[in-house]
Amino acid sequence: MRFSIYRYNPETDKAPYMQDVELTEIRPDMMLLDALRELKKNDETLSFRFSCGEGVCGSDALNINGRNGLSCITPLSSLAEPIQVRPLPGMPVIRDLVVDLTQFYKHYRSIEPYLIVHDPVPEEEFLQTPEQREKLDGLYECILCGACSTACPSFWWNPELFRGPAALLQSYRFLADSRDQATADRLQALEGPYRLFRCHTIMNCAEVCPKGLNPTRAIGEIKKLLLKHII
């Protein structure tokens, strides 16, 4: 099977280049991550992140044949050859397939991604009906892989100002939580032309999310809340 892999080592390479490599022993059922690990056995300089190997830790989002996804749950059989493997777009490349996600994490931290409760907490658990809890489904499962934000043109153009789909999805995760008491502050922090409103519903995020989450929908829900809030 043929691969074309983005290579760049700032210590030795003047510029990034695409390297053509071939892997002869392909097992049925192999995922892209398995292939990359095999390739690394032949050339240990090839650098990429991975950990869980089962789509839950979010380490290995890459741009695969032009589309962002997790290498560990992308079957080779689903990919056309030569398989083009690139780092996540729009992020500074540290080396090969490893990008600097500092900006991505900064946006995440900025939305205050934690439950805020002002009242004294009860002795037992907060009560939450199954229906209230269901509102968090499709939100809390985010693994912060970065596939969505780095597929979003609005994020490429305003990386410092636009929070990006992942951070906004998390913002809505807390807005939607019946236990959270910081709705007004959360909404206020998203006002203005950039942080939230740069989303032009291009929908790339929902299309690439490997967990099947829909940040565009969450952004829409926040906009609705904002409107209600202003009125």
Added chain:
Amino acid sequence: MSHANYGIAKHRFDTLVIGAGGGGLRAALQLAQAEATVAVVSKVFPTRSHTVAAQGGMNAALANVSPDNWHWHMYDTVKGSDYLGDQDAIEYMCRAASRLVIELEHMGVPFSRLDNGKIYQRPFGGQSQNFGGAQAARTCAAADRTGHAILHSLYQQNIRAKTHFFDEFFAVDLLLDDEGYVLGALVLEIETGEPLIIEAKTTLLATGGVGQLFRTNTNAAINTGDGMGMALRAGIPVQDMEFFQFHPTGIAGKGMLMSEGARGEGGYLINKDGERFMERYAPQAKDLASRDVVSRAIATEVREGRGCGEKGDYVLLKLDHLDPEVIMKRLPGIRDMAMTFAHVDPIDKPIPVFPTAHYTMGGIPTDRFGQVVVPVNQGAAEPVPGLYAVGECACVSVHGANRLGGNSLLDIVVFGRAAGNKITEYLGESRYHRPMGRQYVDKALGHLARWDKRGKGESVGALRDALQRTMEHYCGVFRIENVLAEGLAKVLEIEKRLEDVRLQDHSKIFNTARIEALELENLVSLAVATVTSALARQESRGAHTRIDYPDRDDERWLKHTLFYREGRRLDYKPVTTKPLTVDSFPPKPRVY
């Protein structure tokens, strides 16, 4: 940051926490609340830690679903441990459980809910009411993504507490002075390849387990036992390494975990004849017997020719009789994974499963305050000053010879918190950092420099493959003297070969090959510890099954193993059978 020490950057904190899984993050939070300065070092971004993969849930006798109390939980844990667990620590953990679950809920963990708004609990293996009676439902769950939910909430709370994170920094070695005080660690910034010193009055190891010892495992690639390896190099023993849990239901041939929650929700195992074979092995608890029991049963079915598939090398986990709604609501992650990796939708078809290396019961010996304790001159165990350990890298021991499902997420938060408190106490008495002598750092730097050697040699990847195959073949579910002895010879040979391994990649920036080499060193030293301990223990207890010694032997072996790196020395220490307040649970035959 200063450069006082010969060109290496140096940071100074009250406490250094190595590991940002549930154990490390819970401790960091406790310390932040005590206003200690804390550095959390992790080789991956915190939410990529392996706690994220935990599925089924966390045990606490909330009694939201079935009548329950902490004392029953304690009984189940002692019995589950095959009486090797320390009963003081077990009592402490089970008593604290409810409070800690509630605390996590208050932090924002999105637990699944019951109709009355309380936390959802599901039945898990080895749980009973009233000391061995009817099945209990004690496992608090956020669907089948409980670890994800807990880890993210703990990380989020640490963001709120402004904890200082060193993300993608690899801890290489502990730094100790001549009196044996731990002064911090030498760590490597992965992005730049630069070593740096983190000086701390107290150091907490929370580096997780060592599932990568075995070829087929449920663990993440990062679970290479680094903390245990660091402890061994610092002269500290590891305890009970022969007890490695094989989870009954990993996807056959691949290893991804199909949570015990699947059986908790009503799934069961069948052999090629469609027989629900657990009824024969555990008439009362059936598919929800302890993990060691179920894993042995599956392995026996396969050995005796009742396995499924062309090669007869797996059994089936059947869920297709359940309401699809239950699968989609309670087990969505399992379903996803089964579809991705086994190509079956459990709503329609059973999943091929086989016992898979899963959990490290052994680890760095600690007391129930998270202090690392080592026997001094054949005498009682004493704390190693400045060093603490919690979570899967530690051995308190609350899991003994076999961990109950749902007790590890509990373990990490209970003892993460306890260690945070103990450290706070110590910090109150120790106002100043002890001097960091150059010689302490040089040793660690020398270790790191070993990987600068150039030339031809075996590769890290090839040797790691050889190690994992050896462990699987010679030290798996069933063990026997001559095979173990051969296995020991093999891992010692691998240890020798390690000296000839050379890196081809000597660059600095994000050199993952170097990281994998450092991890391999840890794996090899733990393989030696595991096989040596397993060969010595001439009995069957919990996860350690010796075909040549099929029975538990309390007379000779009701004791913890300690393995020292130097001279591969073994030592033993007694099990604490006395709980804190209640009566002891004396060893009894273990039936489910």
